[in-house]
Amino acid sequence: MPRLALYTFGVLKSPLTDPAPVTRDFHDRAGGIYQRISRHPGHLAHAEAAEGERGTHFQLDWGAWGEFAVPAWYGKGRTPETIALAATLSLWTGPRPAFDAVYTGLHREALNRRHDWFERARHPGHALWWVPDDVTPTWRDGVSRLEHLHDHGPAPHAFTFQHPFDPEGTPARIRGAAADGSE
Template sequence: MPHLALYTFGVLKSPLADPAPLTRELHDSGEAIYRKISQHPGYLARAEAADGDRGTHFDLDWGPWGEFAVPIWYGKGRTVETTALAATLSLWTDLGSAFDAIYTGLHREALNRRYDWFEQATEHPLHVLWWVADGVIPTWQEGVSRLEHLHGHDSAPHAFTFRRSFDPDGTPTRIKGAGPQSDRVR
């Protein structure tokens, strides 16, 4: 049975290393959000660095998730002091489970704060979904490639959003509650 891959990418207003209270709030809330999402029905796995958080996203060993990559439009730093991004890559059993996990609970509360943390002047998509065969681990590069493809094209079975989604066989489908803001996932 195919699984759903979800890649999210956002550019932060300030680097992750910034000691300002808003940046600390985002960073500190992340672990609780990941813990809660990992308990959600339909959640399978997420990209986690094999060597913990020693270094920047770009320096870490992501194991089967591949080398960390970012979209071509990311123009901020790549060092510990300058990296200003939030990215996730995860696997789900189905669209409904992923949508529910993103738009309820702690993650929903974080989405309500996104304007505090993330740059908003963007015409780029903030998430992309696609189906993978059972046993396949998507890579960061694949997520970036599909996000960039989505930026240049409309939603299609190859790369789609919650609002304009597809079943594993490529048939368009709707998720109950997926309105216009659903394409703005962080």
């Protein structure tokens, strides 16, 4: 049975290592949010660095999730001192569980504050696509899908919660989801 891949990407207003209260607030919330999402019904897996790895994003071993990559429009740093991004890559049983995890609870509270932490984007913040049961999507896959979504709009190749497709490529609807991604 196909699984749903979800890639998210955002550019932070300041580097991850910035000690400013806003950056600290973002990081203080992130750990709890990721723990909660990983226990959400329908969550299958998410990209994690190899156990014990030290470094930031580009220097880490992500195993089957591949080498860390970012969209072409990301223009900030790639060193531990200059990286200013937040990215996730995960697998889900379908769009409804992923939607519920993103648009409810702690993550919804964080989304309500996204403009405090993230630059306003002219690019999509997430891309969804279906993968066969035996495939682990890579960071490069996520970047490619997000860039395709930006360039061509929602299609079976890359879509959003607001404009989903089923595994066969037919436009779909997430039951109970509002068109703007909120309920």
